[in-house]
Amino acid sequence: MLMRPTAALAALFFVSTSPLALAAEKPTDPQIAHIAYTAGTIDIEAAKLAIKKSKNKEVVDFAKDMERDHEAVNKQALDLVKKLKVTPEDNDTSKALAKAAKEERAKLAKLKGAAFDKAYIDNEVAYHKQVDGALETLLIPSASNAELKSLLETGLKIFQGHEQHAEHVAGMLK
Amino acid sequence: MRPLLLAPMLATVLIASPALAATIEVTIDKLVFSPASVQAKIGDTIEWTNKDILAHTATVKGGWDVMIPAKSRGKVTLKAAGTVDYFCRFHPNMKGRIEVAP
Numbered sequence: 001m002l003m004r005p006t007a008a009l010a011a012l013f014f015v016s017t018s019p020l021a022l023a024a025e026k027p028t029d030p031q032i033a034h035i036a037y038t039a040g041t042i043d044i045e046a047a048k049l050a051i052k053k054s055k056n057k058e059v060v061d062f063a064k065d066m067e068r069d070h071e072a073v074n075k076q077a078l079d080l081v082k083k084l085k086v087t088p089e090d091n092d093t094s095k096a097l098a099k100a101a102k103e104e105r106a107k108l109a110k111l112k113g114a115a116f117d118k119a120y121i122d123n124e125v126a127y128h129k130q131v132d133g134a135l136e137t138l139l140i141p142s143a144s145n146a147e148l149k150s151l152l153e154t155g156l157k158i159f160q161g162h163e164q165h166a167e168h169v170a171g172m173l174k
Numbered sequence: 175m176r177p178l179l180l181a182p183m184l185a186t187v188l189i190a191s192p193a194l195a196a197t198i199e200v201t202i203d204k205l206v207f208s209p210a211s212v213q214a215k216i217g218d219t220i221e222w223t224n225k226d227i228l229a230h231t232a233t234v235k236g237g238w239d240v241m242i243p244a245k246s247r248g249k250v251t252l253k254a255a256g257t258v259d260y261f262c263r264f265h266p267n268m269k270g271r272i273e274v275a276p
Contacts, residue, residue, distance in 0.1 A: 065264045069228050072244060076227050157204045158228065164267045 026142040027091065033081050034088035035097070035139065036152060039131050040070040040077070042101040043124075049108055050120045059117045062169050066124070066162065073155050080151055114173070121170045128163035132156060195251075197221050200270065202230055202242065205262075207270035214252055215275045221249040231263045232270065239263070 027035065043066050050063035081088055104123060111119050135156045143149040195217040201208050202224045214220065224230055224242045232240040232248065237258065242248035255276040262268035 061263075068264065072228050154204060154227070161205050161265045161267050165265065168266065 027093065027139070028089070029084075029143060029145050029148055030086050030089035031091040031093070032139050032143050032148065032152070033077060033086060034090055034094050035134075036155065037074055037077050037088060038094040038097050040074040042097060043127065044070045044074070045101070045105065046108070046120065046124070046127075049105060050116075053108075053112070053116055054120070055113070056117045056173075058169050058172055059121060062121070062124070062165060065165065069158055069162065073151075073158060076151060080147055084145060084147065086145075086148075118170075118173055121166055121173060124166040125163065125170055128159050128166060132159050132163060135159070195219065197249075199223065202226055202268075205230075205265055205268050207232075207268060210269070211271040211273070213273045213275065216252055216255055218274075219249050219251045220272060221247060223247050229264060230268065232260045233263045234258050234260045 047063040047066040047070070051060055051067070054060050054063065108116060108119055108123070135152055140149060140152045140156065143152055196214070197219045198212050198214050198221070200212060200220060200222045202222055204226065205228075207222075212220065220232075222230075222232055222240070222242045224244060224246055227244050229244050230242045232238075232242060232250065238250050240248040240250050252272065252274045255274050257271060257273050260270050260272070
């Protein structure tokens with residue numbers, strides 16, 4: 001389960017380092033905007049599922065934090081692309097992220113109680129780690145617009161906080 | 175502000191009339207309280223300015239809870255002496271401290 005998003009991002013790195021895909025080495029700003037927005041939407045949808053399914057206060061509070069923060073960041077991202085007149089562009093990374101997330105949600109939907117809580121939080125830890133890694137090593141260095149870069153950097157700060165928060169909740173579930 | 179305020183405040187204390195309350199500013203930027211630790215006196219107000227696009231709180235376990243909306247402010251007036259550790263309920267790794275003198 002934890003491997004799926006990893007696989008998606010690994011595929012992204014594989015493609016980006018493949019000599020056959022030199023042109024795709026760096027995502028463009030419209031692609032970066034799409035990837036960042038997609039990644040946020042995925043976490044909002046996971047949070048909504050957790051708010052609906054979980055009975056654990058810590059887990060529900062965490063999920064509400066994820067929903068609130070990712071919606072705020074995504075709103076900021078939409079405002080920025082509008083201002084910059086950039087149209088987010090769908091791409092293989094976004095598609096791979098969305099596909100992995102759909103599978104993850106289907107798995108989570110079948111779980112209940114403590115098993116759900118653990119699977120959701122463990123995935124949140126892994127997912128934020130992967131997204132933070134992608135922001136740091138690929139998306140931020142590739143962004144050419146200064147405002148987009150700055151928003152991604154703010155996002156990284158926020159998501160690193162989420163990662164620590166998720167790890168804290170994971171520790172409490174043990 | 176503080177060095178300027180200090181002299182009249184000391185004078186007030188010396189003549190034993192009610193102390194002049196000060197407002198102490200704390201900024202929140204990219205999920206960090208800055209300064210992370212401040213010194214205050216009973217009656218002083220702490221005012222947080224949130225530069226982030228996210229809502230935050232300044233919360234003391236078993237004590238006060240201040241909402242600080244995105245791009246906005248929140249404040250609390252200190253009513254008890256002692257050191258208080260506060261955090262953000264939404265981002266529990268954000269931490270701050272206030273040392274409140276009587």
